[in-house]
Amino acid sequence: MKITVVGAGAVGATSADNIARKELASELVLLDIKEGIAEGKALDMMQTAALFGFDTRITGSTNDYSKTADSDVVVITSGLPRKPGMTREELIGTNASIVKGVTENLLKYSPNAIIIVVSNPMDTMTYLTLTSSGVPKERIIGMGGILDSARFKCYLSQALGCSPNDLNAIVVGGHGDTTMIPLIRYATWNSVPVTEFLSQEQQQKIVADTMVGGATLTKLLGTSAWYAPGAAVAALVESIVRDEKRLFSCSVSVNGEYGQSDICLGVPVIIGRNGWEKIIDYKLNEQEQTTFSKSADAVRNMNDVLKTL
Numbered sequence: 001m002k003i004t005v006v007g008a009g010a011v012g013a014t015s016a017d018n019i020a021r022k023e024l025a026s027e028l029v030l031l032d033i034k035e036g037i038a039e040g041k042a043l044d045m046m047q048t049a050a051l052f053g054f055d056t057r058i059t060g061s062t063n064d065y066s067k068t069a070d071s072d073v074v075v076i077t078s079g080l081p082r083k084p085g086m087t088r089e090e091l092i093g094t095n096a097s098i099v100k101g102v103t104e105n106l107l108k109y110s111p112n113a114i115i116i117v118v119s120n121p122m123d124t125m126t127y128l129t130l131t132s133s134g135v136p137k138e139r140i141i142g143m144g145g146i147l148d149s150a151r152f153k154c155y156l157s158q159a160l161g162c163s164p165n166d167l168n169a170i171v172v173g174g175h176g177d178t179t180m181i182p183l184i185r186y187a188t189w190n191s192v193p194v195t196e197f198l199s200q201e202q203q204q205k206i207v208a209d210t211m212v213g214g215a216t217l218t219k220l221l222g223t224s225a226w227y228a229p230g231a232a233v234a235a236l237v238e239s240i241v242r243d244e245k246r247l248f249s250c251s252v253s254v255n256g257e258y259g260q261s262d263i264c265l266g267v268p269v270i271i272g273r274n275g276w277e278k279i280i281d282y283k284l285n286e287q288e289q290t291t292f293s294k295s296a297d298a299v300r301n302m303n304d305v306l307k308t309l
């Protein structure tokens, strides 16, 4: 198994670190446009192999895509992160051309790879990758909902005073401060709805905190987060390479599901060796469906911006 991570910045390097520690690949390539950074981080990580006990061979490359040849999975994290006060959507002007160019280069050497898109605005970057590449839709997966769902579980666990591992909770819709939809009605604590233990006020606060989870971290850090994003990327890669069939919220090309088409949006989807396999229809109630449609409208407006760039 060969995996490439493009972008050796905060998220790319953390993703690669997790992928190596989990031994998800025999070969892992980190690529960046900045001279030496990917090689340096790859060597630094390689020197943890004897300490963590993994056998993955990690190499770095400054923009030489021939080193990424025949990758089974590629992860795109290249592009600008936001700064405090910005939305993810404001990154579109810079990141669209980066993501498009990186995808073209990757596909020259790994035409059969499964592509994971992380760069923001993620749903629109996933749509751009799909529409500009001609790669079958099952092989293009936007990562956002796994991270948002982990944050949702974090806030739920704090309110309930319980282990996040005993929680089941999912966030669907767009990966944006106003577009994500934490489905609290469906969240459970070891099979019991969390709504039975939380007041309306607590529920509203958890949902609101989850939606601005990324913005909260950006304000604290001065740039956006990387530990949970890197862990979420690794979980997604793991379900692919081990064919785990995990049910994750990922941004994929919907075709009538949840009342939407010609858009990539976060929906519950089964992830296996061939990419995303099946969208699962959670029966949204009227209010959730209305929120989902509004989320889709916002993402579609962003996708329309691509035509003006």
Ligand SMILES: NC(=O)C1=CN([C@@H]2O[C@H](COP(=O)(O)OP(=O)(O)OC[C@H]3O[C@@H](n4cnc5c(N)ncnc54)[C@H](O)[C@@H]3O)[C@@H](O)[C@H]2O)C=CC1
Pocket (backbone or CB within 6 Å): 006, 007, 008, 009, 010, 011, 012, 031, 032, 033, 034, 037, 077, 078, 079, 080, 081, 082, 088, 091, 095, 098, 101, 102, 117, 118, 119, 120, 122, 143, 144, 147, 175, 223, 224, 225, 226, 229
């Ligand atoms: N979808 C999600 O859940 C998340 C998405 N993100 C997004 O991921 C992206 C990366 O974030 P960070 O790693 O924090 O940023 P960063 O600035 O630490 O790293 C980005 C890296 O991309 C590289 N890069 C830029 N253009 C390139 C090109 N053409 N080819 C190869 N490499 C190139 C830069 O040199 C830099 O090393 C941002 O767009 C951020 O908004 C971040 C966290 C979560």
Ligand SMILES: O=C([O-])CC(=O)C(=O)O
Pocket (backbone or CB within 6 Å): 081, 082, 088, 120, 147, 213, 214, 215, 218, 224, 225, 229
């Ligand atoms: O907040 C950001 O800009 C980065 C991101 O997507 C996240 O951490 O959820």
